Amino acid sequence: MTNQLTYCFLGIFLLAALVVPLLPIVLARFVAPKKPGLTKNQVYECGMETEGDTWVQFRMHYYLFAILFVVFDVEALFLFPWALVFRWGGWTGLAAITVFVGILLAGLVYAWQENVLEWE
Amino acid sequence: MMPDLTWLMTVIRLLIPAIIILAVAPVGMMYLTWLERKVIARIQGRVGPNRVGPYGLLQPLADGVKMLTKEDLIPRGADVLCHFLAPILIVVPALFLFTVLPIGPTLVAAPLTTGLLFFVAVGSVGTLAIFAAGWGSRNKFALLGATRSAAQLAAYEVPLVLSLAVIPLMTGSLNMTEIVQAQQAKWFVFTPWGLTGFILILITGLAEVNRTPFDLPEAESEIIGGFHTEYSGMKFALFYMAEFLGTLALGMLASVLFLGGWHGPFLPGPVWLLLKTFSIIFFAIWVRGTWPRFRVDHLMEFAWKVLLPLALSNLLGAAFCALKGGWIGNIVATALPISVFLLTTQLWLKPRPRPTTAWIETNSQSN
Numbered sequence: 001m002t003n004q005l006t007y008c009f010l011g012i013f014l015l016a017a018l019v020v021p022l023l024p025i026v027l028a029r030f031v032a033p034k035k036p037g038l039t040k041n042q043v044y045e046c047g048m049e050t051e052g053d054t055w056v057q058f059r060m061h062y063y064l065f066a067i068l069f070v071v072f073d074v075e076a077l078f079l080f081p082w083a084l085v086f087r088w089g090g091w092t093g094l095a096a097i098t099v100f101v102g103i104l105l106a107g108l109v110y111a112w113q114e115n116v117l118e119w120e
Numbered sequence: 121m122m123p124d125l126t127w128l129m130t131v132i133r134l135l136i137p138a139i140i141i142l143a144v145a146p147v148g149m150m151y152l153t154w155l156e157r158k159v160i161a162r163i164q165g166r167v168g169p170n171r172v173g174p175y176g177l178l179q180p181l182a183d184g185v186k187m188l189t190k191e192d193l194i195p196r197g198a199d200v201l202c203h204f205l206a207p208i209l210i211v212v213p214a215l216f217l218f219t220v221l222p223i224g225p226t227l228v229a230a231p232l233t234t235g236l237l238f239f240v241a242v243g244s245v246g247t248l249a250i251f252a253a254g255w256g257s258r259n260k261f262a263l264l265g266a267t268r269s270a271a272q273l274a275a276y277e278v279p280l281v282l283s284l285a286v287i288p289l290m291t292g293s294l295n296m297t298e299i300v301q302a303q304q305a306k307w308f309v310f311t312p313w314g315l316t317g318f319i320l321i322l323i324t325g326l327a328e329v330n331r332t333p334f335d336l337p338e339a340e341s342e343i344i345g346g347f348h349t350e351y352s353g354m355k356f357a358l359f360y361m362a363e364f365l366g367t368l369a370l371g372m373l374a375s376v377l378f379l380g381g382w383h384g385p386f387l388p389g390p391v392w393l394l395l396k397t398f399s400i401i402f403f404a405i406w407v408r409g410t411w412p413r414f415r416v417d418h419l420m421e422f423a424w425k426v427l428l429p430l431a432l433s434n435l436l437g438a439a440f441c442a443l444k445g446g447w448i449g450n451i452v453a454t455a456l457p458i459s460v461f462l463l464t465t466q467l468w469l470k471p472r473p474r475p476t477t478a479w480i481e482t483n484s485q486s487n
Binding site: 003005006008009010012013014016017018019020021022024025027028029031032033034035036038040041042043055058062065066068069072073076079080083084085086087090091094097098101105108111112117118119 | 263292
């Protein structure tokens with residue numbers, strides 16, 4: 001298969017794959033009973049009344065982890081092309097990438113020092 | 121005059137592998153549930169499902185029919201669109217994972233030149249779906265499960281992707297077929313960097329598909345069902361489907377990348393691949409049957425403090441090994457990850473004074 005056909009296939013596969021979850025959901029709409037009730041449709045929180053709004057602010061900590069994730073995921077994005085053409089780079093390439101990884105590792109060490117990685 | 125139908129032929133030719141994947145993967149996933157229940161039952165000294173059909177082999181079908189006839193509940197105040205889309209959004213990427221995995225030398229649906237990257241990219245879409253499920257349910261436990269899940273998946277994705285980077289480093293290719301061909305002489309798991317990479321991908325992979333011991337997003341003893349607390353019937357089944365499809369794809373990925381894919385004596389290639397895949401899946405089930413769940417703080421710190429430096433050092437060790445070769449390269453590729461692992465675990469497990477603020481004292485049980 002040529003490259004273009006492969007991407008065509010992925011497009012067709014997307015449409016076909018949508019059938020897999022949609023078919024049972026639609027089927028269940030006809031087969032399954034539908035008797036909603038005021039009590040039944042309550043949010044399930046172990047039988048307790050839900051207190052206040054659920055959609056509240058998150059802890060700051062999640063954002064710090066998200067930032068760390070972006071840093072290292074983008075690093076991985078840079079590492080993949082380097083790894084692909086690594087043979088041409090040789091020792092110079094390895095030295096360059098070691099510096100690159102080292103800078104990011106310094107960031108990780110700093111985050112560790114500042115107790116950002118702690119999950120309390 | 122006949123209209124030009126060549127485009128139709130092309131579409132049909134493209135549809136055939138798609139239909140094969142879409143037919144085989146869900147069936148494989150159904151029998152994976154059967155296998156998991158049987159194995160766990162044996163581990164726990166039970167028999168497992170044995171009523172529906174011989175050895176309970178028809179149990180997955182019975183479960184499917186049961187799920188189909190269950191009422192689909194949507195909680196009051198939920199974000200209906202989010203709630204509806206989440207199960208679809210989680211199953212479709214899980215199915216996409218199988219398009220780039222080669223079963224045999226020519227048996228691959230989409231021989232992308234960037235197959236490995238495609239796998240990683242598609243595999244991480246599931247996080248969005250899990251968050252949509254938790255957010256859309258408007259349930260505090262579901263939202264808690266979803267935020268935990270997002271944090272966990274983000275944390276484990278980094279070492280996973282970095283441990284996969286040794287593969288293009290060594291083979292010079294992201295195409296899965298070429299990666300398997302490069303293992304003709306020697307499976308990657310028998311090299312020092314390959315072994316570390318294999319262990320890393322097993323650990324992080326278990327976390328990525330939310331399996332024990334990393335199944336905190338759905339820790340039933342703490343937060344009910346986690347992100348799928350408010351799902352019932354078919355939509356609930358779809359979440360399970362995605363989880364098992366993910367396990368299947370992970371097993372296949374690990375065997376393709378590190379265990380030599382279809383290479384093996386005597387038996388035909390696809391059989392070998394399936395054998396390797398199911399050994400990894402059996403290992404995952406075994407872990408589930410015997411291992412307690414991680415604590416959430418251990419889980420996060422393990423990913424950031426141990427696995428991430430380990431994956432990076434493995435990558436650098438592999439790069440050194442590729443340039444230097446011979447025994448020196450092998451020793452460096454072995455010693456670097458091991459020393460980094462020892463260092464980081466020592467620093468991580470070092471006893472440290474716990475900060476005591478009012479906030480933590482009142483909330484230490486909840487998160």
